[in-house]
Amino acid sequence: MSRELWYTVGVIAALLLLVAMFAVKKIRPFEARADQRITYKTVAGDDLELYAFFAQDMDGPAPALLLLHGGAWQFGTPAQMFPQCEFFAQRGLHCFALQYRISGNALPDVRGAIEDTRDAFDYLCTHARDLRLDPSRVYVGGGSAGGHLAAALGAGIPDESAARPAGLILYNPMIDLAPDMPDHHLVSDYWEEVSPLHHVDANTPPALVLLGDRDPEVSVATAERFCAAMAAVGAHCEVEVYAGQGHGFFNYNAEDTTYFDATNERVLEFLRGK
Numbered sequence: 001m002s003r004e005l006w007y008t009v010g011v012i013a014a015l016l017l018l019v020a021m022f023a024v025k026k027i028r029p030f031e032a033r034a035d036q037r038i039t040y041k042t043v044a045g046d047d048l049e050l051y052a053f054f055a056q057d058m059d060g061p062a063p064a065l066l067l068l069h070g071g072a073w074q075f076g077t078p079a080q081m082f083p084q085c086e087f088f089a090q091r092g093l094h095c096f097a098l099q100y101r102i103s104g105n106a107l108p109d110v111r112g113a114i115e116d117t118r119d120a121f122d123y124l125c126t127h128a129r130d131l132r133l134d135p136s137r138v139y140v141g142g143g144s145a146g147g148h149l150a151a152a153l154g155a156g157i158p159d160e161s162a163a164r165p166a167g168l169i170l171y172n173p174m175i176d177l178a179p180d181m182p183d184h185h186l187v188s189d190y191w192e193e194v195s196p197l198h199h200v201d202a203n204t205p206p207a208l209v210l211l212g213d214r215d216p217e218v219s220v221a222t223a224e225r226f227c228a229a230m231a232a233v234g235a236h237c238e239v240e241v242y243a244g245q246g247h248g249f250f251n252y253n254a255e256d257t258t259y260f261d262a263t264n265e266r267v268l269e270f271l272r273g274k
Contacts, residue, residue, distance in 0.1 A: 032053070032082040032083060032085065032086040033082075034051035034052055034053055034082070034085075034097070035052050035053055035054045035089075036051075036052040036054070037049050037050070037051055037052070038050040038051075038052055038096075038123075040119060040120050040123040041116070041119050041120075041123070043101065043116075048099050048100065048101070048116060048120075049078075049099045050066075050096045050097070050098060050099070050120060050123070050124075051078050051079075051082070051085070051096065051097040051098075051099070052094070052095075052096050052131070053082075053085040053086055053088070053089035053094070053095045053096070053097075054089060054094050054132070055089050055090075055091075055092045055093055055094050056089075058092065058132065060134075061128065061132055061133050061134040062092060062093060062094050062132060062133055062134065063092075063093050063094070063133070063134055063137035063138070063139065063166075063271070064093065064094040064095070064096065064124060064131070064133040064134070064137065064138045064139070065085075065088055065093050065094070065095045065096070065138075065139045065140070065141060065169070065271075066095075066096045066098055066120060066121060066124060066138065066139070066140045066141070066150075066165075067081040067084055067085060067095060067096065067097050067098065067140075067141050067142055067146070067169075068081070068097075068098045068100065068117065068140075068141070068142030068143075068145075068146030068147070068149050068150055069081050069097070069098075069142065069143065069145075069146045070142065070143040070144030070145045070146045070147070070171075070248070071102065071144070071145055071146075072108070072144070072145050072183065072186065073102060073103060073108035073109075073110050073113055073145045073148075073186065074102055074103045074104060074105070074106075074108050075102060075104070076102060076145075076146075077099075078097035078098060078099045079097070080097075080143070080251065081097040081098075081142075081143075081146075082097055083251075083252035083260065084252075084264060085097050087264050088264070088267075088268075091268060093271070094131065094132070094133050096120070096124065098116070098117065098120050098142075098146075100113045100116035100117060100120070100149065101113055101116055107186065108186055108187075110148075110186070110187050110190075110194050111158070111190070111193070111194060113145075113149055114149060114152050114153070114157060114158065114194060117140070117149045117150070117152070117153050118153060118159075118162065121138065121140060121153060121163075121165065122163070124138050125138060125163065136166065137166050138165055138166055139165055139166050139167045139168070139169060139271060140153055140154065140165040140167075140168060140169070141168060141169025141170060141171065141267075142169075142170070142171065142173070143171035143172060143173070143248065143250065143251075144171070144172055144173065144174060144217065144218075144247065144248070145174055145183075146171075146173075147170040147171050147172065147173025147174060147175070148173055148174035148175060148177075148194075148196065150165075150168055150169070150170060150173070151168060151170055151173050151175050151196035151207070151226075152194060152196050152199075153165060154168045154196070154204050154205050154207065155196045155199040155200050155201070155204050156199060156201060156203065156204070157193070157194060157196065157199050158193065160199075160201060160203070164203055164204070164205050165205050166205055167205045167206045167207065167208070167270070167271065168204075168205055168206070168207035168208065169207075169208055169210075169267050169270070169271075170207055170208065170209045170210065171210050171211070171250045171263065172210070172211040172212070172215050172217065172218045172247055172248070172249075172250075173196075173209065173218065174217070174218065175195075175196045175197050175209075175218070175222065175223070175226045176195060176196075176197040176198075176222050176225065176226065177191040177194060177195035178191065178195060178197075178198075179191070181222070182216070182217050183217070196226070197222075197225060197226050197229055200226070200229045200230050200233060200235060201233050201235075202233045202234050202235060203235075204230060204233070204235045205235075206235070206236040206237070206238075206270075207226075207227075207230065207235075207236070207237045207238070208237075208238050208240065208266070208267065208270040209223045209226065209227065209237065209238065209239045209240070210240045210242070210250060210263050210266060210267075211223055211239070211240075211241060211242070211245075212241070212242045212243075212244065212245025212246050212247070212249045213241050213242070213243055213244065213245065214244060214245060214246045215245070215246050215247045215249075216246065216247060217247050218247070220239070220241055223239045223241075224239060227239055238270065240263075240266050242259060242262070242263075245259060250263040
């Protein structure tokens, strides 16, 4: 199959996933609004922003969680993570939903999105005092493609000497981009540069992977391989599997918040242990 045909198939698959996540599950618009919009960088005249949800009534600097939306690096919006951010801010975490470069219908430049993730993380650490956050407790997470970007940051892509987050929260993340993986066609020219599973090292921070056992994009076996690679270098990794759930199961669903609530509570449990 030609690369162009693979790309077309990939775009269709991404659109179908978005339909499944936001139409079939009847996810309703969430009413949360960010406390502040912060420009963390400007690219080609376009501002990229952090949508901040601040924890209230804190005695000192609070831990922070940077969250990245999914959408095959092509689609999506930071608002997808607003529900999680509001939840965590109400429980003592500053939370930031990240706007990163997406490609629309064009082939994604995943390396640009990785760069944006790094720059946003560095911005939070550099401005920790102004934002009332603890720079030693900045966690990074995301769903699907956003989970990939979080994992890439944790694995030191592209600079293994750069600072790492305190921990990773990975919702059905695209952590293995090898040739036999579902999204390989989107990064086929440079997949080894950007595949987190192939870059984990002893400095990769503790990770929590949350996924359903009916996910067509990220299998339980893939998550277990990732954790095995982490264990092999002495890093900590946990996998939480949700029976009968598919891709995007963790998103806010106004008609049934079972898995939204369950994953959020599991994340809090993980972070409290760090």
